[in-house]
Amino acid sequence: MKAPHQESVLSRAARILEAFSQDETALTVSEIARRTGLHVATASRLVGELVAHGFLSRDDDRRVRIGVRLWELVVRASPTLSLRDAAMPFMEGVHDVVGHHVQLAVLDGEEVLFLERLSAPHAVINYTRIAGRLPLHASSSGLVLLAHAPAALKERVLAGDLTAYTPATPATPAALRALLAEVRRQGHAYCPGYVHDDALGIAAPVRGADGTVTAALSVIVPNERCAQEIVPVVRTAARGVSRALGTPGTGTF
Amino acid sequence: MKAPHQESVLSRAARILEAFSQDETALTVSEIARRTGLHVATASRLVGELVAHGFLSRDDDRRVRIGVRLWELVVRASPTLSLRDAAMPFMEGVHDVVGHHVQLAVLDGEEVLFLERLSAPHAVINYTRIAGRLPLHASSSGLVLLAHAPAALKERVLAGDLTAYTPATPATPAALRALLAEVRRQGHAYCPGYVHDDALGIAAPVRGADGTVTAALSVIVPNERCAQEIVPVVRTAARGVSRALGTPGTGTF
Numbered sequence: 001m002k003a004p005h006q007e008s009v010l011s012r013a014a015r016i017l018e019a020f021s022q023d024e025t026a027l028t029v030s031e032i033a034r035r036t037g038l039h040v041a042t043a044s045r046l047v048g049e050l051v052a053h054g055f056l057s058r059d060d061d062r063r064v065r066i067g068v069r070l071w072e073l074v075v076r077a078s079p080t081l082s083l084r085d086a087a088m089p090f091m092e093g094v095h096d097v098v099g100h101h102v103q104l105a106v107l108d109g110e111e112v113l114f115l116e117r118l119s120a121p122h123a124v125i126n127y128t129r130i131a132g133r134l135p136l137h138a139s140s141s142g143l144v145l146l147a148h149a150p151a152a153l154k155e156r157v158l159a160g161d162l163t164a165y166t167p168a169t170p171a172t173p174a175a176l177r178a179l180l181a182e183v184r185r186q187g188h189a190y191c192p193g194y195v196h197d198d199a200l201g202i203a204a205p206v207r208g209a210d211g212t213v214t215a216a217l218s219v220i221v222p223n224e225r226c227a228q229e230i231v232p233v234v235r236t237a238a239r240g241v242s243r244a245l246g247t248p249g250t251g252t253f
Numbered sequence: 254m255k256a257p258h259q260e261s262v263l264s265r266a267a268r269i270l271e272a273f274s275q276d277e278t279a280l281t282v283s284e285i286a287r288r289t290g291l292h293v294a295t296a297s298r299l300v301g302e303l304v305a306h307g308f309l310s311r312d313d314d315r316r317v318r319i320g321v322r323l324w325e326l327v328v329r330a331s332p333t334l335s336l337r338d339a340a341m342p343f344m345e346g347v348h349d350v351v352g353h354h355v356q357l358a359v360l361d362g363e364e365v366l367f368l369e370r371l372s373a374p375h376a377v378i379n380y381t382r383i384a385g386r387l388p389l390h391a392s393s394s395g396l397v398l399l400a401h402a403p404a405a406l407k408e409r410v411l412a413g414d415l416t417a418y419t420p421a422t423p424a425t426p427a428a429l430r431a432l433l434a435e436v437r438r439q440g441h442a443y444c445p446g447y448v449h450d451d452a453l454g455i456a457a458p459v460r461g462a463d464g465t466v467t468a469a470l471s472v473i474v475p476n477e478r479c480a481q482e483i484v485p486v487v488r489t490a491a492r493g494v495s496r497a498l499g500t501p502g503t504g505t506f
Contacts, residue, residue: 010308017326071333077319131324
């Protein structure tokens with residue numbers, strides 16, 4: 001164990017990278033110091049080192065951003081690039097037909113992590129962002145991923161915080177348990193108004209080469225009754241991605 | 254200046270991230286040691302630290318990959334996410350009409366860096382990859398970016414290595430200089446067989462809120478005469494992205 005003042009360079013570098021977000025992609029050194037709890041002098045020196053190695057870059061106005069070089073290194077060898085590449089042609093097809101939002105998500109820890117999103121201008125409200133997260137119990141993608149997750153994770157989520165975002169969110173263990181069983185049985189999740197009253201999510205499982213569920217393909221559309229017609233579109237696309245990934249067999253999901 | 258054995262942790266971490274590539278997204282510690290020139294013990298210790306902080310992750314089979322946590326931190330605050338978000342609806346439209354490959358690129362150093370690509374199955378050959386690079390003088394995107402680059406960069410590229418990938422590549426300073434002038438005058442680059450005999454690239458400039466060229470939108474299609482018909486499609490989409498980014502004025506590019 002190290003004392004806080006002996007914290008490793010990599011640990012402090014990770015804290016600096018964590019200080020940036022979708023809404024704040026450029027920060028001054030003093031903002032970085034405030035967010036990370038590092039002394040300004042320490043933050044300044046470390047930012048200088050991170051800039052020198054391309055992890056960060058500095059604007060003309062002295063604000064600091066994630067470096068294009070780091071973006072390149074991380075994205076070109078991304079562990080999810082092949083999944084994304086396999087999914088995009090199918091996602092584009094769904095987006096042509098359905099409009100609004102089409103997304104690809106994976107399970108990470110006890111949350112949904114969104115890898116990709118196609119959005120139309122003036123589409124219905126959607127909290128999903130690329131590289132953003134949502135809770136497993138409330139989103140259609142999360143319910144598909146959780147329905148096929150190991151029992152231990154399911155039990156942890158069932159015993160954890162089940163925030164009700166709307167009156168429709170499955171916010172009790174009993175409601176969530178029943179819904180997960182239904183998602184497995186049906187082969188998709190249909191979620192009217194679970195995250196926001198105006199939006200409806202539909203998600204279907206994507207299986208990898210070993211046959212296990214590795215991702216969820218979903219759409220977010222206005223919360224209207226006729227959305228049931230979209231279910232086969234989402235399911236077909238998810239099967240297409242699974243086939244492109246080499247999923248064995250052609251049985252039902 | 255530090256002696257090599259005193260190289261900083263961040264410098265060695267950067268070398269480790271650089272060891273991964275699109276073709277090798279998973280490496281063993283000994284492969285990492287070989288590629289970086291680090292001692293196996295040093296590589297092993299540093300990989301352990303990088304795994305602990307989410308920069309890397311370790312598979313069940315002990316191979317190491319870029320960490321999903323690092324991907325998330327870098328992509329969510331990506332300096333190019335707003336450009337990419339503005340471009341995608343237009344790129345999808347072009348992809349619907351043209352098929353093959355549609356791409357978005359920026360200038361980085363003396364190369365083209367590709368931020369995004371939409372590809373159809375069985376599309377024509379294309380060396381572009383997301384987060385991949387191509388030389389400025391040979392690709393349609395590179396020619397657009399170079400045509401609008403500062404004079405100093407133009408002169409460096411003109412004086413540098415102008416590899417001829419095919420007989421059609423502009424591989425002499427005179428040919429390249431004439432082509433850059435034409436690209437500026439026409440407002441787009443039309444590149445039959447410059448990188449590969451079978452492929453033809455068409456690129457147009459994307460301007461940012463300050464009116465300067467910040468990106469190139471391009472298509473790669475089979476190298477056939479009728480490709481001229483695609484030029485207005487690419488130009489219109491690039492203007493649409495520029496408008497979405499808030500480019501002032503509506504004059505010609």
